[in-house]
Amino acid sequence: MIQLAPVAGIPEVTPGDALGELIGRALPGPLHRGDVLVVAQKVVSKAEGRLVRLDTVTPSEFAVSVARTLGGKDARLIEVILGETKRIVRMDHGVLIVETHQGFVCANGGVDLSNVDGGTTASLLPLDADGSAAHIAGAVETATGLHIPVIISDTFGRPWREGLVDVAIGVHGMVALRDHRHQSDPHGYTLRATVLAEADQLAAAAGLLFRKNSGVPACIIRGFDYQEGEGAAQHLLRNPEHDLFR
Amino acid sequence: MIQLAPVAGIPEVTPGDALGELIGRALPGPLHRGDVLVVAQKVVSKAEGRLVRLDTVTPSEFAVSVARTLGGKDARLIEVILGETKRIVRMDHGVLIVETHQGFVCANGGVDLSNVDGGTTASLLPLDADGSAAHIAGAVETATGLHIPVIISDTFGRPWREGLVDVAIGVHGMVALRDHRHQSDPHGYTLRATVLAEADQLAAAAGLLFRKNSGVPACIIRGFDYQEGEGAAQHLLRNPEHDLFR
Numbered sequence: 166m167i168q169l170a171p172v173a174g175i176p177e178v179t180p181g182d183a184l185g186e187l188i189g190r191a192l193p194g195p196l197h198r199g200d201v202l203v204v205a206q207k208v209v210s211k212a213e214g215r216l217v218r219l220d221t222v223t224p225s226e227f228a229v230s231v232a233r234t235l236g237g238k239d240a241r242l243i244e245v246i247l248g249e250t251k252r253i254v255r256m257d258h259g260v261l262i263v264e265t266h267q268g269f270v271c272a273n274g275g276v277d278l279s280n281v282d283g284g285t286t287a288s289l290l291p292l293d294a295d296g297s298a299a300h301i302a303g304a305v306e307t308a309t310g311l312h313i314p315v316i317i318s319d320t321f322g323r324p325w326r327e328g329l330v331d332v333a334i335g336v337h338g339m340v341a342l343r344d345h346r347h348q349s350d351p352h353g354y355t356l357r358a359t360v361l362a363e364a365d366q367l368a369a370a371a372g373l374l375f376r377k378n379s380g381v382p383a384c385i386i387r388g389f390d391y392q393e394g395e396g397a398a399q400h401l402l403r404n405p406e407h408d409l410f411r
Numbered sequence: 412m413i414q415l416a417p418v419a420g421i422p423e424v425t426p427g428d429a430l431g432e433l434i435g436r437a438l439p440g441p442l443h444r445g446d447v448l449v450v451a452q453k454v455v456s457k458a459e460g461r462l463v464r465l466d467t468v469t470p471s472e473f474a475v476s477v478a479r480t481l482g483g484k485d486a487r488l489i490e491v492i493l494g495e496t497k498r499i500v501r502m503d504h505g506v507l508i509v510e511t512h513q514g515f516v517c518a519n520g521g522v523d524l525s526n527v528d529g530g531t532t533a534s535l536l537p538l539d540a541d542g543s544a545a546h547i548a549g550a551v552e553t554a555t556g557l558h559i560p561v562i563i564s565d566t567f568g569r570p571w572r573e574g575l576v577d578v579a580i581g582v583h584g585m586v587a588l589r590d591h592r593h594q595s596d597p598h599g600y601t602l603r604a605t606v607l608a609e610a611d612q613l614a615a616a617a618g619l620l621f622r623k624n625s626g627v628p629a630c631i632i633r634g635f636d637y638q639e640g641e642g643a644a645q646h647l648l649r650n651p652e653h654d655l656f657r
Contacts, residue, residue: 328608362574
């Protein structure tokens with residue numbers, strides 16, 4: 166049995182807030198050893214001040230051109246996205262897919278106007294979400310005495326499939342990718358391609374509680390047998406040299 | 412609170428087995444209205460006889476060539492994969508990504524040697540996994556009196572990210588994609604890009620219980636507020652004309 170319990174009742178988060186403490190106070194009950202905490206990216210970005218007011222942005226000539234090419238986007242928003250961008254992966258059909266400086270490949274570099282202040286301020290991904298996860302784990306340990314794994318999640322689109330799913334953009338305190346290769350299945354077959362993105366599956370499960378307007382920015386997952394060890398969302402990023410879709 | 416309860420104790424499934432009845436008998440307790448059943452693809456394929464013994468396969472010249480290009484794969488397995496293939500999307504680095512006749516884009520067309528009989532028999536995806544889900548929902552209704560949504564899940568890889576996650580390849584009885592566009596967030600911002608692949612997130616959550624060798628081929632998800640309506644995994648497939656990564 167696996168249980169997902171919402172962490173609710175966290176007040177509106179603003180830059181400089183001690184998010185880990187706020188979460189520690191809002192936990193739905195005592196933590197158990199083996200619990201995993203998943204925190205939605207938006208509150209992490211707000212606490213870390215990863216916000217840009219669009220009226221402070223002067224778009225470059227290139228940003229103006231990209232905005233036009235994409236069918237009339239706000240050039241200031243494009244400027245903010247380009248600031249997060251290491252490389253443009255695709256730019257077509259009104260969609261801008263980029264690789265961020267952190268190595269994530271996603272639409273708009275993770276820059277988003279929703280759930281901030283009504284559309285005048287953009288939120289950016291944390292600069293180092295693995296570090297954010299570690300920081301929150303430390304604050305939760307201070308509040309509860311237990312050091313549990315923490316995942317920072319965000320909703321990303323995918324090629325080939327419609328709709329967004331939550332994935333892990335920050336991981337601390339557990340192995341992000343579980344490697345079953347070279348193990349045998351019950352029929353004696355040696356598994357070849359079985360590396361499971363367990364941190365992403367935990368993020369997706371948590372996403373069931375992080376619905377828009379739910380007021381739930383975090384949850385506790387209880388009963389999942391995660392693999393202890395050093396973890397990092399960076400481990401989830403495919404080496405560009407082995408990626409067939411760049 | 413969301414709960415994931417494993418459906419365990421199902422005997423080894425063989426072609427012709429009434430899988431829905433087997434699941435109905437193995438449920439971990441009485442169903443509740445609002446429960447969702449997720450079933451792993453492998454047992455569905457076995458029950459439907461979607462199995463091919465490799466020693467019955469004669470590879471074509473093309474399959475032999477592809478097997479060689481991919482670095483010495485079994486040409487008979489490639490022949491089986493090509494039988495599932497509408498179009499080869501990528502063929503490189505020892506990896507074969509195809510679009511199946513059902514429209515899924517995935518490695519090896521969903522053909523898999525694991526968890527069958529030790530490596531001499533390949534399992535194929537169900538011919539119509541939406542239909543499989545509907546069929547199982549009917550059998551579960553007969554056993555319990557409740558008609559609940561059913562998702563068939565399989566583990567797929569992704570571009571850009573390492574590791575497999577479970578996705579929905581069959582959906583019955585719920586809306587697969589929840590559309591939040593044109594709704595407002597709590598700050599009055601009108602959401603633009605927010606379509607959530609809820610069936611995929613349910614599949615990923617269930618995947619936390621479907622670990623290799625767990626003996627858990629199905630689970631009940633309780634407490635998720637899914638959207639009622641006609642559903643189909645086909646709705647999760649991006650229109651190729653709008654897909655930037657074909």
